[in-house]
Every structure is written in C-alpha cells, then in structure tokens.
Amino acid sequence: MSLNQKTSPTTSERLTALFAHRTTRMKASEIRELLKLLDQPDIISFAGGIPDPAYFPREAFAEAMVKATGEQAASVALQYSTSEGYTPLRDWIAGYMSRYGISCSRDNILITAGSQQALDYIGKIFIDPDDTALVTWPTYMGALGAFNAYEPRYDRIDPQTNRPVEAVLADAEEAGGQVKFAYLSPDFANPTGITLSEEQRRTVLARAEALDCAVIEDAAYQELRYRGEVIKPILALELEDKGDIDACRTIYLGSFSKTLSPGLRVGWVVAAKPVISQMVLIKQAGDLQTATINQIAISEVAHSVFDSHVATLREVYGGRLTAMLTALERHMPEGVSWTNPDGGMFVWVTLPTDMDGAELLQEALKANVAFVPGAAFFADGSNRNTLRLNFSMSAAAKIEEGIARLGSVIRSQL
Known part of the structure; x- marks a missing residue:
C-alpha cells in the first residue's frame, strides 16, 4: 500500500459519522467509572454517592416481592x-x-x-x-x-x-x-x-x-x-x-x-x-x-x-458525617477547607488554588483511597482544586483511616 493511499472507513466508522451532533456533548460519568473501585477491597472509596447496602430493608422487600408475585397479584405485577x-x-x-x-x-x-x-x-x-x-x-x-x-x-x-x-x-x-x-x-x-x-x-x-x-x-x-x-x-x-x-x-x-x-x-x-x-x-x-x-x-x-427505616438511616449516616468532619479537622493540612453539611451524603473539599483534584486522585489511588475530582461538577470544567467526599458507604473507623491517608497525600503535594 502506498503512503498516500487512503483506506476505506470501517462499518463502525461510517455509523459513528451518522451520529447526531448532540452526541458530542455526551461524556462518560466520572462517578460511574470510579464505582468500579468499590469491587477492590483494599480501596477506601469516598467516591460513589450511594447508600450502604447493609441498611437496605431486605426483609420488607422480600415480603413485598412474595406478595406481588402471589397467584392473584402476579397478573398486575x-x-x-x-x-x-x-x-x-x-x-x-x-x-x-x-x-x-x-x-x-x-x-x-x-x-x-x-x-x-x-x-x-x-x-x-x-x-x-x-x-x-x-x-x-x-x-x-x-x-x-x-x-x-x-x-x-x-x-x-x-x-x-x-x-x-x-x-x-x-x-x-x-x-x-x-x-x-x-x-x-x-x-x-x-x-x-x-x-x-x-x-x-x-x-x-x-x-x-x-x-x-x-x-x-x-x-x-x-x-x-x-x-x-x-x-x-x-x-x-x-x-x-x-x-x-x-x-x-x-x-x-x-x-x-x-x-x-x-x-x-x-x-x-x-x-x-x-x-x-x-x-x-x-x-x-x-x-x-x-x-x-x-x-x-x-x-x-x-x-x-418508610418512616422507621429513614430514622435508622439518619442515625447511621449522621454518625458517619460526624466521623468525617472530625477526621478532616484532625488530618487536613493548612490551606484546605470543607463544607459542614446538616445532612445528605457529601462533604465538599477545596484545595489550595494550585492543586488539581484529578491529579491528586492519581496519587491518592496509590495510597488506596478514592474520591471524585470536583471539576466534573462545573458546567465549564473549572475549579479543578476541588473534590467531593462521600461518607454514607464507610463506617467510622474506615473514614478515619481513609481521611488520614488522603491528608498525607495532600500534604505531600504542597
């Protein structure tokens, strides 16, 4: 084949050329990619904004599914x-x-x-x-x-x-x-x-x-x-x-x-x-x-x-939020700040202006701790010196260990 000879596009290339212009605006979710880390037991992940499966109302759902698939109810379900x-x-x-x-x-x-x-x-x-x-x-x-x-x-x-x-x-x-x-x-x-x-x-x-x-x-x-x-x-x-x-x-x-x-x-x-x-x-x-x-x-x-289950979640997750805020106060170096929520699943961290959350994540993963870099939450991709931490998925001891590791990584990058 001569150097200036063009090759024919493959079928997949021809198909992608037909995609609507709006598909160029679609991007992979950083969170969905980071959730794959949850399968690695050595990673302390503060990445996913997900509830702790240990507190799913499994028995209530089991009973509900049995009821829904009963002889008479199945015709509806x-x-x-x-x-x-x-x-x-x-x-x-x-x-x-x-x-x-x-x-x-x-x-x-x-x-x-x-x-x-x-x-x-x-x-x-x-x-x-x-x-x-x-x-x-x-x-x-x-x-x-x-x-x-x-x-x-x-x-x-x-x-x-x-x-x-x-x-x-x-x-x-x-x-x-x-x-x-x-x-x-x-x-x-x-x-x-x-x-x-x-x-x-x-x-x-x-x-x-x-x-x-x-x-x-x-x-x-x-x-x-x-x-x-x-x-x-x-x-x-x-x-x-x-x-x-x-x-x-x-x-x-x-x-x-x-x-x-x-x-x-x-x-x-x-x-x-x-x-x-x-x-x-x-x-x-x-x-x-x-x-x-x-x-x-x-x-x-x-x-x-619903009400009794939510009351349990508030007690468990509220304790984990307290554990994270305490650990951040203990382990974060000067120049790092964070929000102080009254609920939810997240704490937002702001790093010194010359730090990049995505680059920090690569170093943090070497210490077996994960989070979501903050730039993905801005429509213009700005504010790269930010990150999001989730506390709902980790018990207090794991939160303490993970924040200690993260604080050490941040300190090493200053």
Missing part, C-alpha cells in the same frame, strides 16, 4: 401498566408530599425510573439548542449529563449574588435562545452538601418569576437531615403564595434511591398537570412505564417501613 404509575404508590406520594406542605393529587404525580430519568425528561421538554439552563456552580454532574444531550448554554443561579435579570436575559438572547429553567438541589446538595435557607429559596422563586422560567427542585436528599430544622421545599413556598399547584412553576423531583433502594429505579415528579401530561407522552414513547413489580414493591415497603 407482571403485566403492563399505566404510564403515569401505580396508583397506590402515587397516592402514598401525595400523602407524603402533604407532610412538607405540598398539596397535590395523583394527577400531579408521574412515576419515573429514578429521578435521573426525570432530569432527562426535563431536558427533552424544555431545552432547544442554545437555550439557557441556570444551574448552581457546582451542580450535580448527572443533571449536566442529562441536559447536555439537548445542547443548552449554561449560566449560574446563585441565591446570594445573582447578576441582574436583564443581563441574564440579554446573554440568553445573544446566544440564540431563552432562559428555560433554574435547576438546583436545595437540601444537602450534591456535590457540596449545602442547604439553602428559606430566604434563599424565596429568592430563587422571585428570580424565576422575573425571568419567567421554570424551577427544577431536585429533592433526592431531602429525608437525610441529621441536625437542624426542616426547611420547606421551594414548591411548598410557591404553593403558599399561589394556592394551587397547577399555577406553580416549580417542578419537584423525588426519589426512593437514597432511602429505600437505588436498584429498583423508582422516582417521581410532582408538578402542574400540563407538565405531567407532557412527561407522560415522553414516557409512553420512551419506555412505556416504570417496571410495575418495582413500583408495587416500593409501594408496599413505603407503606410499611
């Missing part, structure tokens, strides 16, 4: 069902939401395959290419992954130091689109663990009104409060003002993944009926419905043990 979701589960969720001051009916609720699917639906419904999505800085990388496929432009939502509304709108118009929504997790946010005060939540609502955009309230960690007083969800605050959920612009995303079971993939959306109706159409076209048997199992377990 193993059959197709409505796209909106299993009615007894939606009714339980409506009652649950009322605890937090959110009055809604089952018609305001859609069951999804985890709240991650709901985030994808949000992107599909709202985002045209070059529209603006307002996100916290940093924000949940799974949300960025879900939205990226729809080719948005990102801008910041900051309840404390927002730019003038006119500037945000002007920038969005210059980019060729509109401001469509503000996405945030007000309770124990992933990745920072920060919680917004009621005043800050009202500021978000006022800003959304001024921008005439939706508010996406990701409440995945709402139940995992270990200290302090409960703060009303953004949707509850808006309902106080407007009196009717169908007049509200806030879309609430809930999940059983952090409380009962992540593997069953059951989450939910609470919103005005027109939003739910549009999401139902997307679900019908996408996967028809969330698995019926999974919904039934979640419903049975939620009805029987």
